[in-house]
Amino acid sequence: MNTSAALDTLLSRYSLGVKHLTEPGPDAAQLQQMVATALRAPDHAELVPFRFVVVQGEARTRLADLFAEHAQHKGKGAEGVAIERERALRAPLTVAVLARIDLGHPLVPAHEQWMCVGGAVTNFLNAAHAMGFAGKMLSGDKARAPHIAQAFAEPGETLVGWVALGTPTRTPHGEVRKDAAQALRFW
Numbered sequence: 353m354n355t356s357a358a359l360d361t362l363l364s365r366y367s368l369g370v371k372h373l374t375e376p377g378p379d380a381a382q383l384q385q386m387v388a389t390a391l392r393a394p395d396h397a398e399l400v401p402f403r404f405v406v407v408q409g410e411a412r413t414r415l416a417d418l419f420a421e422h423a424q425h426k427g428k429g430a431e432g433v434a435i436e437r438e439r440a441l442r443a444p445l446t447v448a449v450l451a452r453i454d455l456g457h458p459l460v461p462a463h464e465q466w467m468c469v470g471g472a473v474t475n476f477l478n479a480a481h482a483m484g485f486a487g488k489m490l491s492g493d494k495a496r497a498p499h500i501a502q503a504f505a506e507p508g509e510t511l512v513g514w515v516a517l518g519t520p521t522r523t524p525h526g527e528v529r530k531d532a533a534q535a536l537r538f539w
């Protein structure tokens with residue numbers, strides 16, 4: 353394993369919104385690999401408290417309808433509704449992230465399960481980046497709208513949001529502003 357190449361990949365991941373994504377998105381085999389990396393997230397008691405649901409092709413129109421309906425419900429005008437439709441239609445592929453948190457688990461508290469979900473999404477995004485794709489985790493109040501959540505989530509699951517995925521049309525601009533010294537102390 354070339355460690356520096358792996359580190360370079362991790363250090364260079366960035367999020368790109370849907371307007372900077374184009375075809376192609378990852379194919380089925382690449383998605384499988386991305387999910388395989390998600391399954392490598394630290395997972396106390398091997399609960400696998402997450403799953404992914406792919407929206408691509410024609411299914412994007414159904415997602416666009418849900419987003420548009422939500423925007424209308426919120427009182428957005430024609431332009432706002434069109435922007436919401438575009439969010440679903442622009443990315444080649446959108447992947448819903450579902451969490452299943454067992455609040456009564458005898459060994460693993462909820463925050464540990466959420467950490468696993470976060471680690472899974474991070475690995476998923478890093479794998480996409482390593483394959484030359486880009487994307488962005490998105491949520492917003494529409495992820496919590498009951499009729500949208502129910503379209504994806506089974507009982508007991510939480511719709512966390514969606515990862516928009518595709519081929520980047522630009523590289524990130526701007527420096528990484530976060531300082532490692534703020535996140536690392538020696539006790």
Ligand SMILES: Cc1cc2nc3c(=O)[nH]c(=O)nc-3n(C[C@H](O)[C@H](O)[C@H](O)COP(=O)(O)O)c2cc1C
Pocket residue numbers: 365366367368488489490491492512513
């Ligand atoms: C669960 C979750 C939900 C998010 N929802 C949104 C969102 O709705 N809108 C948004 O602009 N960024 C959202 N973000 C943040 C972006 O995905 C992204 O991390 C952020 O823009 C920073 O970019 P970076 O990943 O390049 O550092 C969310 C992140 C997470 C983890």
